[in-house]
Amino acid sequence: MLALGIDFGTSGARAIALSEDRQVVAQGECAYSQQTPQIWQESLFSLLQQLPLDCRQQIDRIAINGTSGTVLLCDRAGQAIADPLMYNDDRGKSILPQVREVTPSHHSVNSATSSFAKLFWYDRHLQLLAPPYYFLHQADWLGFLLHGELGVSDYHNALKLGYDVQHLCYPDWLSLWVDGKANRIILPEVSAPGEAIAPVLPKLCAEYGFPTGCLVCAGTTDSIAAFMASGASHVGDGVTSLGSTLVLKLLSDTAVDDARYGIYSHRFGDRWLVGGASNTGGAVLRHFFSDRELDNLSRHIDPQQESPLDYYPLLGRGDRFPINDPNLEPRLEPRPEHPADFLHGLLESIARIESIGYQRLWELGASPLLQLYSAGGGAKNNQWTKIRQRHLSVPFRSPLHPQAAYGSACLALSSL
Numbered sequence: 001m002l003a004l005g006i007d008f009g010t011s012g013a014r015a016i017a018l019s020e021d022r023q024v025v026a027q028g029e030c031a032y033s034q035q036t037p038q039i040w041q042e043s044l045f046s047l048l049q050q051l052p053l054d055c056r057q058q059i060d061r062i063a064i065n066g067t068s069g070t071v072l073l074c075d076r077a078g079q080a081i082a083d084p085l086m087y088n089d090d091r092g093k094s095i096l097p098q099v100r101e102v103t104p105s106h107h108s109v110n111s112a113t114s115s116f117a118k119l120f121w122y123d124r125h126l127q128l129l130a131p132p133y134y135f136l137h138q139a140d141w142l143g144f145l146l147h148g149e150l151g152v153s154d155y156h157n158a159l160k161l162g163y164d165v166q167h168l169c170y171p172d173w174l175s176l177w178v179d180g181k182a183n184r185i186i187l188p189e190v191s192a193p194g195e196a197i198a199p200v201l202p203k204l205c206a207e208y209g210f211p212t213g214c215l216v217c218a219g220t221t222d223s224i225a226a227f228m229a230s231g232a233s234h235v236g237d238g239v240t241s242l243g244s245t246l247v248l249k250l251l252s253d254t255a256v257d258d259a260r261y262g263i264y265s266h267r268f269g270d271r272w273l274v275g276g277a278s279n280t281g282g283a284v285l286r287h288f289f290s291d292r293e294l295d296n297l298s299r300h301i302d303p304q305q306e307s308p309l310d311y312y313p314l315l316g317r318g319d320r321f322p323i324n325d326p327n328l329e330p331r332l333e334p335r336p337e338h339p340a341d342f343l344h345g346l347l348e349s350i351a352r353i354e355s356i357g358y359q360r361l362w363e364l365g366a367s368p369l370l371q372l373y374s375a376g377g378g379a380k381n382n383q384w385t386k387i388r389q390r391h392l393s394v395p396f397r398s399p400l401h402p403q404a405a406y407g408s409a410c411l412a413l414s415s416l
């Protein structure tokens with residue numbers, strides 16, 4: 001018996017097959033530089049193909065995570081009818097005043113990048129001529145490709161759409177808004193993450209060798225999968241994902257939701273995963289340096305020395321957390337002559353943003369951060385870890401596994 005976890009991140013997709021005792025049996029990976037439904041679909045099937053046949057023949061459960069807030073609109077055959085809107089797409093800022101007219105004040109959907117703002121934008125800007133249209137998250141759509149049930153989501157992905165994760169239902173304001181669209185838009189039915197949805201389609205079982213009883217489970221988001229992979233499980237455990245973006249997650253007894261700072265709480269068992277996601281992070285580093293340069297230049301940085309450079313590293317205007325402002329300007333000046341000094345300033349500044357983020361969660365009533373795990377491509381940078389340790393005076397722990405795909409595989413295992 002094996003479980004397969006699949007992670008669709010910002011710069012690539014990965015798959016990990018786990019045994020019941022959580023040993024990695026096989027893995028696959030593919031990079032992409034563009035995100036379209038076609039590329040997602042090709043990547044999904046390439047990942048399956050990369051797993052040895054005898055591994056695929058033992059897989060009983062599959063769970064997929066996608067980037068949270070990446071959404072698409074499909075026709076009743078599951079074909080995307082417009083470009084997907086990525087997690088950080090802030091075109092919703094043009095219709096935010098109208099969004100606020102239908103949503104409760106300070107609700108986390110009152111944000112230019114929320115899934116609801118994107119749905120609202122689709123509704124305003126597309127000519128929806130042959131309804132109904134299914135609004136889906138990236139992970140929902142990828143799950144559909146495997147099990148064929150259109151219109152199923154999980155309550156992690158559905159949070160930014162406005163799903164009420166406390167009462168496990170769509171709130172009245174959202175149902176009313178959809179009713180007002182006269183059945184043009186169908187919201188997904190929402191399951192608990194990890195809940196079995198449906199078996200893998202027979203044609204895919206025949207093609208890839210999955211057993212006929214292999215079930216696809218409801219998925220989760222990329223940074224919750226990274227949280228699960230870390231092994232963090234106690235109140236006060238935090239996980240920072242240093243991927244293309246910077247995402248903070250803190251296991252808390254209390255929920256905190258505040259759209260002013262881009263802070264929201266995912267339901268996690270009988271506790272809360274409080275946090276937020278910033279547009280700063282590895283994508284900015286990758287813009288200036290190759291991974292090899294990052295590795296080499298980092299060795300020239302003395303992490304005990306605080307860099308005086310005070311940047312707000314962004315690739316374009318706008319951030320989501322800890323400053324939720326679609327018009328926030330990047331700050332990347334002054335630029336020192338030596339590239340290692342520039343990198344030091346970037347790493348130091350991202351560490352400051354991380355620290356302000358945890359501080360903000362605490363100020364707003366989340367359980368205090370007691371220990372920290374790190375995930376994602378930046379977690380392997382030892383100098384950066386030491387810089388971050390200067391800003392966050394809590395013990396740093398090694399994650400069980402640094403990859404979100406491992407967390408999704410654990411989620412799939414949990415459904416057995």
Ligand SMILES: Nc1ncnc2c1ncn2[C@@H]1O[C@H](COP(=O)(O)OP(=O)(O)O)[C@@H](O)[C@H]1O
Pocket residue numbers: 009010011012242243244245281282283284285286291294295298375376377378379380381384
């Ligand atoms: N040595 C390094 N130091 C800091 N960041 C790094 C290093 N190597 C890679 N990265 C960053 O890691 C990011 C990729 O991490 P990954 O977890 O794969 O991201 P994602 O899944 O969000 O695309 C890249 O944006 C890259 O800049």
Ligand SMILES: O=C(CO)[C@H](O)C(O)COP(=O)(O)O
Pocket residue numbers: 010066067068069087156221222223224243244245246247275276277278
């Ligand atoms: O920034 C992202 C891309 O890597 C994340 O998908 C993201 O927005 C985190 O969301 P969540 O907290 O809902 O998992």
